[in-house]
Amino acid sequence: MNVEVLQRSIRGRVFSDRQTLENYSVDSSLYQIRPSLVVVPKTIKDIIKTLLFATKNKLSVTPRGGGTGLVGSALNSGIIIDLRNLDRIRIFQNHVEVGAGVHKGRLDQILEKHGKFLGPNPSVGPYCTIGGMIGTNASGSRSLKYGSTIDNLLEVTMITASGKMLKLPSRTRLAQSVVKLARQVDRQKYPQVSKNSCGYRLDAVSNISETQKIIAASEGTLGIVVSAKLRIYDLPKKRILVILGYESIKEAAIDCQKIVKLRPSALEFVDHNTMKNITARFPHEIKCLLYVEFDANTGRNVSLLSNIIAGQILYKFSDKKSIAKWWTARNSALYFSLKNLLSSKTLPHIIEDATVPLHSLADLLLLAEKTARRYGVRLVMYGHAGNGNIHIRLASKNKCKKTINTIAKEFFTQVITMKGTITGEHGDGIARTKFVRMQYGHRTYELFYKLKNEFDPHNLLNPQKIVLARHSRGRQQLLL
Numbered sequence: 251m252n253v254e255v256l257q258r259s260i261r262g263r264v265f266s267d268r269q270t271l272e273n274y275s276v277d278s279s280l281y282q283i284r285p286s287l288v289v290v291p292k293t294i295k296d297i298i299k300t301l302l303f304a305t306k307n308k309l310s311v312t313p314r315g316g317g318t319g320l321v322g323s324a325l326n327s328g329i330i331i332d333l334r335n336l337d338r339i340r341i342f343q344n345h346v347e348v349g350a351g352v353h354k355g356r357l358d359q360i361l362e363k364h365g366k367f368l369g370p371n372p373s374v375g376p377y378c379t380i381g382g383m384i385g386t387n388a389s390g391s392r393s394l395k396y397g398s399t400i401d402n403l404l405e406v407t408m409i410t411a412s413g414k415m416l417k418l419p420s421r422t423r424l425a426q427s428v429v430k431l432a433r434q435v436d437r438q439k440y441p442q443v444s445k446n447s448c449g450y451r452l453d454a455v456s457n458i459s460e461t462q463k464i465i466a467a468s469e470g471t472l473g474i475v476v477s478a479k480l481r482i483y484d485l486p487k488k489r490i491l492v493i494l495g496y497e498s499i500k501e502a503a504i505d506c507q508k509i510v511k512l513r514p515s516a517l518e519f520v521d522h523n524t525m526k527n528i529t530a531r532f533p534h535e536i537k538c539l540l541y542v543e544f545d546a547n548t549g550r551n552v553s554l555l556s557n558i559i560a561g562q563i564l565y566k567f568s569d570k571k572s573i574a575k576w577w578t579a580r581n582s583a584l585y586f587s588l589k590n591l592l593s594s595k596t597l598p599h600i601i602e603d604a605t606v607p608l609h610s611l612a613d614l615l616l617l618a619e620k621t622a623r624r625y626g627v628r629l630v631m632y633g634h635a636g637n638g639n640i641h642i643r644l645a646s647k648n649k650c651k652k653t654i655n656t657i658a659k660e661f662f663t664q665v666i667t668m669k670g671t672i673t674g675e676h677g678d679g680i681a682r683t684k685f686v687r688m689q690y691g692h693r694t695y696e697l698f699y700k701l702k703n704e705f706d707p708h709n710l711l712n713p714q715k716i717v718l719a720r721h722s723r724g725r726q727q728l729l730l
């Protein structure tokens with residue numbers, strides 16, 4: 251492999267030094283894979299040349315955004331291609347055209363000046379990129395009302411494994427193959443949930459005009475996204491945030507079914523462990539909280555809310571500063587949970603993103619508690635309750651990898667029985683790719699193989715993610 255040849259042929263940078271390779275060997279997960287090269291392209295031509303170089307040198311290519319993914323989706327051997335220079339933003343009335351490397355924080359600031367916002371809002375805030383959000387089908391608290399990335403994705407422009415530019419939707423051969431495979435899908439095998447980042451989202455495609463949706467949650471395995479058109483919304487005139495307190499998680503989960511009928515813009519769950527990190531007073535009997543936010547008919551909705559809930563209204567905020575402060579506390583739940591669990595030892599985050607139909611939310615929360623008790627591990631839970639999506643962190647000093655796999659198999663079996671998904675927003679990555687077949691069954695999994703083969707017949711793009719190839723090109727190791 252002659253790295254100099256690649257460096258001379260592109261305008262961007264090629265890195266092969268130890269420090270850079272180590273930086274890109276990790277993301278926000280607990281995994282580590284050292285790449286062979288890191289390329290930071292400046293132009294689309296650079297990306298195409300990198301793909302041709304990779305093909306010639308039998309190296310894989312994995313796109314990377316902010317590296318905030320939680321399951322190792324952006325880690326691989328071979329070449330990591332960092333899209334940070336594709337950072338153009340163009341704002342229109344109801345949509346925005348953005349480069350894949352645009353950081354969400356920068357986009358938010360610009361949109362706000364235009365009185366607009368993007369629906370999906372991962373709690374990681376400003377640090378993730380549009381490419382990464384598409385790659386994982388990211389969502390967030392406001393996805394309850396405004397949908398996940400897949401629901402807001404109007405068009406994708408990408409470079410395929412063969413180095414060709416492809417726009418979706420379009421009447422191209424690849425788009426037609428997507429529709430053909432989508433028609434063979436048994437939609438009953440898909441989870442019956444409002445958000446899903448497991449496998450390929452063939453269920454979201456009914457015709458050519460929806461073919462761009464197949465790229466959402468595809469984790470860089472079908473192409474390298476260079477830009478996208480995403481729907482945007484008018485900033486609401488007013489928001490109100492209500493904090494509800496509950497004596498039991500079951501009571502809170504049951505209330506969620508009533509609360510969603512009022513169309514809140516967010517409905518989030520915070521457990522007892524996470525509550526300890528919020529600087530506010532709570533009555534001692536309160537075991538968990540629900541955050542309920544409305545951005546329309548606020549006064550009317552709050553009075554309706556007080557009539558239908560079994561919990562207590564603890565706080566109500568309508569000023570921007572307090573709302574932002576309370577959201578910061580909720581968005582730091584992952585940080586709090588890791589801080590809390592540090593005295594134990596965190597375990598690989600495999601069962602951390604399950605999503606079930608809302609009527610099964612209480613069962614999901616109780617299942618997590620039962621699992622923790624059964625295996626003697628500590629547990630922290632929080633998440634997007636209105637979507638039935640709960641993040642779970644487990645910790646134990648002395649549990650081994652084998653136990654985690656046993657826990658994952660048992661837990662996922664129950665989640666799938668509830669018609670849920672093993673991942674609502676973080677994706678499959680290294681942590682869950684081996685469970686994708688279990689989620690969908692053999693027939694749908696075979697369609698996934700066919701889809702991957704249509705886009706990437708030589709398994710060049712982010713191999714071993716979503717579908718397991720016969721031969722692995724990369725080795726991975728756990729940091730902990």
Ligand SMILES: Cc1cc2nc3c(=O)[nH]c(=O)nc-3n(C[C@H](O)[C@H](O)[C@H](O)COP(=O)(O)OP(=O)(O)OC[C@H]3O[C@@H](n4cnc5c(N)ncnc54)[C@H](O)[C@@H]3O)c2cc1C
Binds near residue numbers: 314320379385468584
């Ligand atoms: C503290 C914290 C809180 C979080 N909260 C949320 C949350 O509330 N909701 C949520 O959904 N997620 C959340 N996440 C997960 C993560 O932030 C999102 O998945 C995010 O969208 C990843 O974006 P990224 O730019 O960092 O992508 P990366 O991690 O760099 O990549 C993610 C995947 O996208 C692929 N990808 C990246 N760029 C491209 C491209 N140009 N073309 C094709 N594929 C590409 C990568 O190959 C990889 O498979 C959280 C993470 C952290 C650390």
